[in-house]
Amino acid sequence: MSEVQLKTLGELVESREPGCGLPGEVFIRPDIFETDVDIFFYKHWIMVGVTADVPEAGDISVVDVGRASVIIVRDDDERIRAYRNVCRHRGARLKEVGKSTVGMIVCPYHQWTYDLDGSLHHTKHMGKDFDATCRNLRPVHLKVVGTHVFVCFADEPPADIAKLEETMAPRFAPYDLQNTKIAFESEIVENGNWKLVMENNRECYHCEAGHPELTLSFLPESTGASADDMDEAGRQALDAYNKLNADSQENWEREGYICSAVEELSGDVATHFRTQRLVIATHGESQTMDTKVACKKLLGNLTRRDLGDTHMWSHNSWCHVMSDHAMITYIVPLTPETTLVRTKWLVHPDAVEGVDYDVQKLTEVWVATNAQDASLVAINHRGAQDPGYIPGPYSPTTETYVVQWVDWYAGRLKAHGI
Numbered sequence: 001m002s003e004v005q006l007k008t009l010g011e012l013v014e015s016r017e018p019g020c021g022l023p024g025e026v027f028i029r030p031d032i033f034e035t036d037v038d039i040f041f042y043k044h045w046i047m048v049g050v051t052a053d054v055p056e057a058g059d060i061s062v063v064d065v066g067r068a069s070v071i072i073v074r075d076d077d078e079r080i081r082a083y084r085n086v087c088r089h090r091g092a093r094l095k096e097v098g099k100s101t102v103g104m105i106v107c108p109y110h111q112w113t114y115d116l117d118g119s120l121h122h123t124k125h126m127g128k129d130f131d132a133t134c135r136n137l138r139p140v141h142l143k144v145v146g147t148h149v150f151v152c153f154a155d156e157p158p159a160d161i162a163k164l165e166e167t168m169a170p171r172f173a174p175y176d177l178q179n180t181k182i183a184f185e186s187e188i189v190e191n192g193n194w195k196l197v198m199e200n201n202r203e204c205y206h207c208e209a210g211h212p213e214l215t216l217s218f219l220p221e222s223t224g225a226s227a228d229d230m231d232e233a234g235r236q237a238l239d240a241y242n243k244l245n246a247d248s249q250e251n252w253e254r255e256g257y258i259c260s261a262v263e264e265l266s267g268d269v270a271t272h273f274r275t276q277r278l279v280i281a282t283h284g285e286s287q288t289m290d291t292k293v294a295c296k297k298l299l300g301n302l303t304r305r306d307l308g309d310t311h312m313w314s315h316n317s318w319c320h321v322m323s324d325h326a327m328i329t330y331i332v333p334l335t336p337e338t339t340l341v342r343t344k345w346l347v348h349p350d351a352v353e354g355v356d357y358d359v360q361k362l363t364e365v366w367v368a369t370n371a372q373d374a375s376l377v378a379i380n381h382r383g384a385q386d387p388g389y390i391p392g393p394y395s396p397t398t399e400t401y402v403v404q405w406v407d408w409y410a411g412r413l414k415a416h417g418i
């Protein structure tokens, strides 16, 4: 009996037609999933939370990523640290996924006890020669950018996160994002491979039909449609949009709010990101149903409501930061066919629910958008598994960031010898 030889991931990625999607196999094969997690989630910087997950000393947030798990903790000096969630005795998981508050980290198995700075503080029965100083929790590399918590499990994390840090720090600064609270968070398990979740996020081809709430705050012409595809009215609207954007950006820049697009999306860079400040439609304030702020108390010490939308993409996250709130999402692959999508809505820490903001109004656009994307990802995943699927061409105008996303994926595989 002859065995069917499976193509390698490298071969499958290379086999794609120029300008077309990846073959369906890369979205379900367990061996490819393992490789993806190993390269894209263990060897690159990934976003795993926000500083408001651990607002006080002793607060802990645990996030599982593949077989790895990270404990994010705010220590007694208010510093945020990250450790492998593995006991230095016989490896028991120290803390379950989610948030808790502790004085020390105590292993549930034989009660080895660690300080919040990771040092092994107390053990029983280990003999007088036991050197506790060699058994501290293993640190995980951590960077806080704005409020985003990035970690990297690799021994030597990619150094090019410096570009993301230096780009984003001054853009996020006016919002004082470390001084925020979580007004609401949501967790969705999407029925699709993580790469399809990311592809979906990198295009707005589906927005007009798929996101009636989100598009209220998007100028339709901002979604990447090309003038070639428009009628005269469309072209006029595009010109008006371009002018509004240019005028707003000039005005914002004059006041020190950085607007320009920065993209580090090529396969040569390990830390993939994009940012830009964009105009919000109609009232220009926030991604809400009426495009006005959902929270009366603005972030930081802001007084202007019309600061547009500063977005940032990384390879496992996206966010929209506006004058009154920030909406921040990150993803974690769970299985080849499922992906966890976590979203947090941040507001000023002194904002009072029911007085300054209403959770429903604050969240309705992105709650709806996330649910819509979940079903789009699910049908994409299912159809791409059909033996009859032949990947078709991406739009050269509205899907250029998907093309770049797939090229980045291919480039990083190559960089890791795949």
Ligand code: 3BY
Pocket: 200, 201, 202, 203, 204, 207, 318
């Ligand atoms: O983050 C965004 O705005 C995503 C949602 C849908 C399309 N898009 C660019």
Ligand code: FES
Pocket: 087, 088, 089, 090, 091, 092, 107, 108, 109, 110, 111, 112
């Ligand atoms: Fe943690 Fe034994 S495994 S104390």
Ligand code: FE
Pocket: 200, 201, 206, 207, 210, 211, 369, 373
């Ligand atoms: Fe979408």
